[in-house]
Amino acid sequence: MSDDGPVENVGDRFDRLPATPDERRVAGRVARSAVVDYLDERFGIAPETFADHTFWEKGAGKIWVVYGDYPSPVEVEGLGMTCLRTRQEFWKPTTDFVQRFGSRATRNVVVLGDDAAARFMTGDEQAVAWDGDWGYLVGARETAGAPAPLGVGLYTYGTLRSMVPKGRRR
């Protein structure tokens, strides 16, 4: 392989995402611009939200977001928080990312009543009234005057399937 050709992803270290697809060196790696555009287009989370953050890949397709910047690659055990699973047809935000930044979402947020929210937190699927897009939605619950995100649900065929991981179910 020449110095200029694509290189493989090294799964066990943190590499900063390239700013744009044109700057990509690692095969299959998404660009920062694609991540920020996805969050804007899918959920309406403004790109400026992440003006002071950088995005990193560690593990195949697992994207992390951290405040500030570091030399890349950086040999640490954790960098900010996981935010997104890429390298698959439909990207999926993490529960923790949605709880942190999902209150800034302006679309694809399904607000659940307390009974439905409780069911959502068990990891079950349930029928919901939703006439928006299919795919991954922010599952939220109305409290103290505004929707508060709980996690991610996959909406298809009138059903919302909770993606809340085992360790966060209740």
Next chain:
Amino acid sequence: MNPLDRYEPLVDDPAAFRAACSRPLPTTVRVNTVKAGVDRVCRALAEEGVAHERVGWAGDLLRLPDSSPGDSWAFAHGWLHGQEEVSALPARALDPAPGERVWAACAAPGSKATHAAALMDDRGVVVANDSSLGRLSALRHNAERLGVTATTVTRADARSYSLAPFEFEAFDRALVDVPCSCEGTVRKNPDVVDEWTMDHVESLAELQTDVLRRAVQATRAGGTVVYSTCTFAPEENEAVLDGVLAAEDCHVVEWTPPEGLETSPGVTEWAGDEYDPQVGRATRVYPHQNDTGGFFCARLEAGG
């Protein structure tokens, strides 16, 4: 021998001290201000009928008289973190500002490091380090659940910590909350007094001294280092400070604990030893003073 016997000469009211040590701890939580403000969280708790009281000396702490931390919707949203009241003291003593670089030397499971990040409005660098892989997993889990983006996790021996992964050469502040004999947690873990030995105290003191020395070295001149433990043992507290004051370029600064928190000063004499008078500026918290666990905390300035 019950190690608590040793400390009766240090406290103003030994009977109240012993009585408090034998009672269970009240349940407290810290509001995760990275995700939601304290007023909103209190309103949400009230809506779902969860009794809560604000802790007077700490704006982000709530007592839950009737429930466990994990029982509420507020917890499910990641708005609460179970944290003993007095363990919220060191991040306040550290007083980090947004944009600063902070080292949490022995950070797992991460309550105090994530608290520091929250006080920085989740802006800056909080390097949360621990040497144990098992404890790191708890640290990472907590940092993720709380949604902290300013935290970087490393696994290294704090005594010989290297800043090589980073592009900076010193931290602005360091939080040195060291492993200790933990007598101050007796209300939560009554076994600590049965497992206590002087040999263990002595080996811990050596480790604590080495970690604190490294923290002073890794902090820029004029930067702040907070040393804290949850033990009453002067060997692990003032004596450690005394040794580090003699070996490194630093001093203990006057620090006024938050209003409403009753405290005692550091001890300058113990078991026939006299310490540098500066250690009297440290803060001791005994369980009977505020109905909490026991704690020790000192604020140092590195360099000059």
